[in-house]
Amino acid sequence: MAELRALVAVKRVIDYAVKIRVKPDRTGVVTDGVKHSMNPFCEIAVEEAVRLKEKKLVKEVIAVSCGPAQCQETIRTALAMGADRGIHVEVPAAEAERLGPLQVARVLAKLAEKEKVDLLLLGKQAIDDDCNQTGQMVAGFLDWPQGTFASQVTVEGGKLKVEREIDGGLETLHLKLPAVVTADLRLNEPRYATLPNIMKAKKKKMEVIKAGDLGVDLTSKISVVSVEDPPQRTAGVKVETTEDLVAKLREIGRI
């Protein structure tokens, strides 16, 4: 069982604590000079992979990220958390802005095949676009079983047992390997990268490749029309009685 190899995909996003500002030309949000870090759900995915390695269920953890040069910082964080080596799929900054789940899923599918991994771990969604699609699409491309919104992952009798958090409660699945798992919030609590590990991570291997090397076309059929602030919340209206409430609702055409 210790022959399993895992690929973890991580995304560099604007830090969750930053106050987002829309660019004046409304083509996107301000990213220059803004603090970025690893997507929190990706962190949970890396943590899970490293824990599986510590339990000796996984032999090697590879961290991968698609994007501009700064993605290497994110990969290094994964290395500092315990991943063994990193792959940076380099995409120039302008093109990277148009990268969506479909393109990334194509890249990851090709990589998973090339590296012959048994397990692909991702965060369930990124906090910048909230797509919640990449993991599912990769599974589709690879025709692998998927366990999304995982809150617990164990290896049982040669299969992956995944407990999922779904709207109705918890669902437990058994997946044949190789499989795709996306991490949800309660899967684990990621460790803090320690300073000595960050120093050691510098020595770990980081491969840089291009999407073209994998034979993947990154053209997107989606273009962003405009990005705007949500409308300012207006004050509510207080009413005295339920009759008034019903009348008001009728007035504004809600019932």
Next chain:
Amino acid sequence: MQATRIAPSVGWQLLRLGGGSSWPSAFLRQPRPGPARRPYASGAAQAVLEKSESLPDASTRDKQAKAESKSFAVGMFKGQLITEQVFPYPAVLNEEQTQILKELVGPVSRFFKEVNDAAKNDSLEAVEETTLQGLKELGAFGLQVPSELGGVGLCNTQYTRMVEIVGMHDLGVGITLGAHQSIGFKGILLFGTKAQKEKYLPKLASGETLAAFCLTEPSSGSDAASIRTSAVPSPCGKYYTLNGSKIWISNGGLADIFTVFAKTPITDPATGAVKEKITAFVVERNFGGVTNGPPEKKMGIKASNTAEVIFDGVRVPSENVLGEVGSGFKVAMHILNNGRFGMAAALAGTMRGIIAKAVDHAANRTQFGEKIHNFGLIQEKLARMVMLQYVTESMAYMVSANMDQGSTDFQIEAAISKIFGSEAAWNVTDECIQIMGGMGFMKEPGIERVLRDIRVFRIFEGTNDILRLFVALQGCMDKGKELSGLGSALKNPFGNAGLLLGEAGKQLRRRAGLGSGLSLSGIVHPELSRSGELVSNQGLERACIKSCWGWPSESYVPSPSFQAVQALEQFATVVEAKLIKHKKGIVNEQFVLQRLADGAIDLYAMVVVLSRASRSLSEGHPTAQHEKMLCDTWCIEAAARIRENMAALQSDPQQQELFRNFKSISQALVERGGVVTSNPLGF
């Protein structure tokens, strides 16, 4: 608390141990006191001056004396602009070091925001166990230990950045970490043999063992040379027997490795006379005989453990001597000097956090129908706070960069940064409470805890008072040498005409307020030095003449760099005058020395911000214009302070009366045992 008996001879000690080369006999004209007349020494200042004491032969001493110091502080006492170490603002990290540092900042900040609970640590009067464990795993206990020995291997500048984070969140933890690595085992890093380093550093770096620095004793605080703990060598020479007690030792109750300073008998090989000199030892708790008292109850940094450590017949192997036998004082002072920049760094971080809280309050609190940040009183407070923070931060990073660049002559600057940072932090936090009003006084916002934590920074690691004396005297030392050189030239005027003319010329010009042609133009960014003529003294003369004739002086505001140069010249003039007047007796003129030190501090502060703002302007930083404003504002006030201080020092009769009065009033109080007068009612 032990009263420090700083008698007139404290200054003597400060200079006597500076070695023969510092105050040439021509200038001194008096024999130095022998060992018998060695009452109360002032340790911190004294020992750092003691550099040359351990040097064995005269030729080495002379070489050291001849090597020109590149320290800006040394230069300013002589009226020179030695700019190598201060302009341009140093940037010493290469790309790799910068990248690593950026990666370290995230996890450490997160740890302090999410795991460490400063309020909890304060009420527990200890660092929470999970936090301590987390810090050890994080690698925070061995930041400057080389990575081959298990540490993170940071240089001084990188360490400064890390310490800034710690200072921003929890000074109690900061002292626990600092007492351990900044002074506790720094001696092993600086002076340890290969064997000592390999034996002790790995466990210290991982935090498995903690370290403590043991110098202070009940009767020896500032007067560190008077310690009484003794280490007697065994007849076989294999070990020393250590006896004595140390008080107020940070980490005293937690540490397993102690850097202990004790008096050892040294036999002079030539004369056979036995003298008691201080030696530094690495002492392990498991040598037996080491005990500690309960944790002291303190005003602040309560999370840090402070305890008495007692050594009772402890056998310390001879291999555990740190540095050379008898050179313990030098070891102690080097350790303290080496770690001093860390304090300014931590406090810069503290102030940054405090200012954010003050601004948050001022921006949101409405009174009299307006947010209070619209009121002038609040605006001035906030502006002053941030200038103090900017200066402290600029000093911390400059000193650490100078150290990384290999400079060995940074002791005055390090001392200045400690004095400035500790007093700035106190003022900033105090004002933050004031801005927040009643809320600031309450426990919950946590500002009062920070104020309590900060108070000790003016006291430990060399009290600010001692450090001021040190700054003034060490600075005067080189100038004194120069003047003594002049003195001998006067004996042979024909042979030394050139020297005399040059010197006399310089002195004349300075005394006439015409300056010696020093200028920072070309070194400082043009926006900080008003273009063209006003930087030179001719410009000043012309402007003065214009205003004398009643011509509008077109709002002549001297540029900050011009003010800095002017202030420097004024300062140097006064230094020279006081040295000529008092000669070696200046060591006892503490009223004068304090004011000289304040002038030196203000001057260095001006130069530091000029340098930093210049760089920001040249490099087009987004905050450059704001920094220019901070720099201009600071320099206007600092220059005015220096002018006032120096003018006061120069107006002799009044000064003398002032100082006499201080002395008499103090004596009367001591005789009376308190306030001499009763209240206006008479009972």
